Amino acid sequence: MTTEPTIGLSSNLGRNDTQTFSIGQLADEFEVTHRTIRFYEDEGLLSPARRGTTRIYSNGDRGRLALILRGKRLGFSISEIREFLDLYTVDETQTQQMNYFADRVNDRLLMLDQQMEDLKQTRQELVQIQDQIKAHLAKSDRSP
Amino acid sequence: MTTEPTIGLSSNLGRNDTQTFSIGQLADEFEVTHRTIRFYEDEGLLSPARRGTTRIYSNGDRGRLALILRGKRLGFSISEIREFLDLYTVDETQTQQMNYFADRVNDRLLMLDQQMEDLKQTRQELVQIQDQIKAHLAKSDRSP
DNA sequence: CGAAAACTTTACGTAAACGTAAGGCGCGGT
DNA sequence: ACCGCGCCTTACGTTTACGTAAAGTTTTCG
Numbered sequence: 001m002t003t004e005p006t007i008g009l010s011s012n013l014g015r016n017d018t019q020t021f022s023i024g025q026l027a028d029e030f031e032v033t034h035r036t037i038r039f040y041e042d043e044g045l046l047s048p049a050r051r052g053t054t055r056i057y058s059n060g061d062r063g064r065l066a067l068i069l070r071g072k073r074l075g076f077s078i079s080e081i082r083e084f085l086d087l088y089t090v091d092e093t094q095t096q097q098m099n100y101f102a103d104r105v106n107d108r109l110l111m112l113d114q115q116m117e118d119l120k121q122t123r124q125e126l127v128q129i130q131d132q133i134k135a136h137l138a139k140s141d142r143s144p
Numbered sequence: 145m146t147t148e149p150t151i152g153l154s155s156n157l158g159r160n161d162t163q164t165f166s167i168g169q170l171a172d173e174f175e176v177t178h179r180t181i182r183f184y185e186d187e188g189l190l191s192p193a194r195r196g197t198t199r200i201y202s203n204g205d206r207g208r209l210a211l212i213l214r215g216k217r218l219g220f221s222i223s224e225i226r227e228f229l230d231l232y233t234v235d236e237t238q239t240q241q242m243n244y245f246a247d248r249v250n251d252r253l254l255m256l257d258q259q260m261e262d263l264k265q266t267r268q269e270l271v272q273i274q275d276q277i278k279a280h281l282a283k284s285d286r287s288p
Numbered sequence: 289c290g291a292a293a294a295c296t297t298t299a300c301g302t303a304a305a306c307g308t309a310a311g312g313c314g315c316g317g318t
Numbered sequence: 319a320c321c322g323c324g325c326c327t328t329a330c331g332t333t334t335a336c337g338t339a340a341a342g343t344t345t346t347c348g
Contacts (some may be wrong), residue, residue, distance in 0.1 A: 024294065034295085039336060053296055054344080061171050074266055078335070098285050102277045105270055119263070124254050126249055129231070133246045168324065178325085183306060191323055197313080221304070 021057040030064075030069055040068055043078050046084060075111075080104060165201040173206075174213055184212055187222050189229060218259070228252070 003135075023034050040046050045068055048055040057065075061110035064085060087101050167178050172266060184190050185199075189212055192199040201209075215225035221223060 022294080033337080035336065035338085039298095043335095050263075052344080055295085059252070070269075072335095073272060087204055096278060098281055102274065104283070105274050105277070109267065109270050109274070112214070112263055112270070115217060118217050119191050119256055120258055121215065122218065123253065124262075126253050126256070130246065130253070133242055133249070137242055137246070168326080177306080179308085182326095187305095199325085216305095222306095272289065 013103060020061045021062055023055050023057070026057055026062060030065060032069070037065065040065070040078075043082065045078070058105055075108060077105075151173045165206055167199050170201055170206060171208055174209060176213070176267065181209065184209070184222075189222070189226055215232070 013094055019027075023037055026032075027034050027037060037046070041048070046057075046061055047059050047065055048057045050056060067085065067088070071084060077083070084101060084104075087097055167181055170176075171178050179200060181190070185192070190201075190205055190208055192201045192205050194200060211232065212225055215228055220228065223281060227248075231252070232247070235240075
């Protein structure tokens with residue numbers, strides 16, 4: 001049982017689970033449009049099998065799509081996600097590429113920390129504004 | 145001395161602090177291009193004074209630019225930022241509209257809190273990914 | 289069997305946020 | 319007088335991530 005070592009979610013990406021899906025099923029499940037899924041294929045993020053011209057998505061394809069969408073939620077661009085998927089897919093012993101991956105994640109974390117800072121400050125300012133409004137309303141309440 | 149009542153940050157946004165800036169100075173300070181600053185003006189986010197055709201930015205303008213860029217870092221669109229700036233800018237002489245204003249600020253705060261939550265979760269996921277990468281790298285370090 | 293549903297390709301459209309010339313003006317220094 | 323620098327406007331170009339027809343084929347259901 002050569003359970004290939006993989007990173008995180010990729011563990012169920014290469015496996016064949018006999019289950020297949022249509023584009024519509026995946027679109028429904030993940031709440032995206034057909035167009036979106038085909039777009040990811042155009043971009044080389046997915047390459048489902050075909051029966052005639054119709055796309056047949058394997059369980060692995062479904063997993064890839066899940067990863068793509070998660071990448072999006074995490075704020076990565078399509079081309080970044082493409083590179084990540086390549087890292088997941090291409091043999092994972094390429095330490096050199098792994099470092100690149102780590103760097104991108106790190107970049108993203110720095111950005112998120114910056115965003116957190118900004119949010120805190122903005123929040124504080126808005127609360128102050130709110131207080132001033134309350135004060136103002138209270139004042140003009142007493143003297144109509 | 146009719147110090148017009150203003151709200152929150154606008155107190156130092158409308159004030160004249162005698163200090164002025166050229167577009168290049170602001171571009172340098174905030175590390176954006178001239179084009180970017182002019183773009184914000186086209187979008188109605190800034191309206192600096194002019195000497196002839198040359199733009200003269202006041203201290204208030206500088207503050208607005210800072211707010212704009214923070215909004216961007218927070219992932220708001222230009223039009224959202226425009227609304228946001230309006231919140232800072234509006235003068236509070238119409239008590240009637242104040243309630244609406246308060247509601248808007250409140251909306252914004254709720255959104256910010258939601259965004260905070262999302263960021264925290266995203267951050268956590270990324271840190272986990274990072275840990276897995278580190279572990280992976282450490283392992284392949286010991287067995288070259 | 290025939291209509292509707294689900295799939296396909298091709299391809300132009302769009303919104304956001306600037307980038308990037310191209311061409312011109314005014315000013316301080318040499 | 320001339321150079322370069324910083325500023326100006328106008329305006330077309332670019333990228334991202336799809337949206338949106340249009341028009342055809344294939345599958346499925348009553």
